[in-house]
Amino acid sequence: xxxxxxxxxxxxxxxxxxxxxxxxxxxxxxxxxxxxxxxxxxxxxxxxxxxxxxxxxxxxxxxxxxxxxxxxxxxxxxxxxxxxxxxxxxxxxxxxxxxxxxxxxxxxxxxxxxxxxxxxxxxxxxxxxxxxxxxxxxxxxxxxxxxxxxxxxxxxxxxxxxxxxxxxxxxxxxxxxxxxxxxxxxxxxxxxxxxxx
Numbered sequence: 001x002x003x004x005x006x007x008x009x010x011x012x013x014x015x016x017x018x019x020x021x022x023x024x025x026x027x028x029x030x031x032x033x034x035x036x037x038x039x040x041x042x043x044x045x046x047x048x049x050x051x052x053x054x055x056x057x058x059x060x061x062x063x064x065x066x067x068x069x070x071x072x073x074x075x076x077x078x079x080x081x082x083x084x085x086x087x088x089x090x091x092x093x094x095x096x097x098x099x100x101x102x103x104x105x106x107x108x109x110x111x112x113x114x115x116x117x118x119x120x121x122x123x124x125x126x127x128x129x130x131x132x133x134x135x136x137x138x139x140x141x142x143x144x145x146x147x148x149x150x151x152x153x154x155x156x157x158x159x160x161x162x163x164x165x166x167x168x169x170x171x172x173x174x175x176x177x178x179x180x181x182x183x184x185x186x187x188x189x190x191x192x193x194x195x196x197x
Contacts, residue, residue: 002046002083003036004054007169021170027122033150046083059102060190069195074172079165086165088173
């Protein structure tokens, strides 16, 4: 198993006037969770698994060309806990509408491979402070809706916070570039945020 925990630098919503670090989670069944999945036989490292899972579970919205972009260090520390890479993203570049458009394009493609790309059904932001204060596994998302958080995600977030990984990821977000794939493979026509060096 390997995965990715996505931390958004500072997320601001006008009505609440909050400007705080957020965690971006995906709906997987009835719960909201970070991105994780099982390793495939051809994958040589947890980073390879994490990169594939990140692309699949975000419907291609987050894409990593080179796994070294997941495994690099910040201030001498690799941001990885339990084979899950903690990555920062700048606020205002990850849109749920792009995720849903990609999902629709994958569904419309009829590609046999697309079924592995449709494991999640939605995207939401959760303020880190709300997740920390939340009792049990229920927490409000940034829109004020009460949601059920996976136990594994809460545990992972707790470990990442205790090792200062969330703050490091938030203050040192990855450099992403927005692209629309014009290839003939399974990414054709999808919008992605590609991690750059």
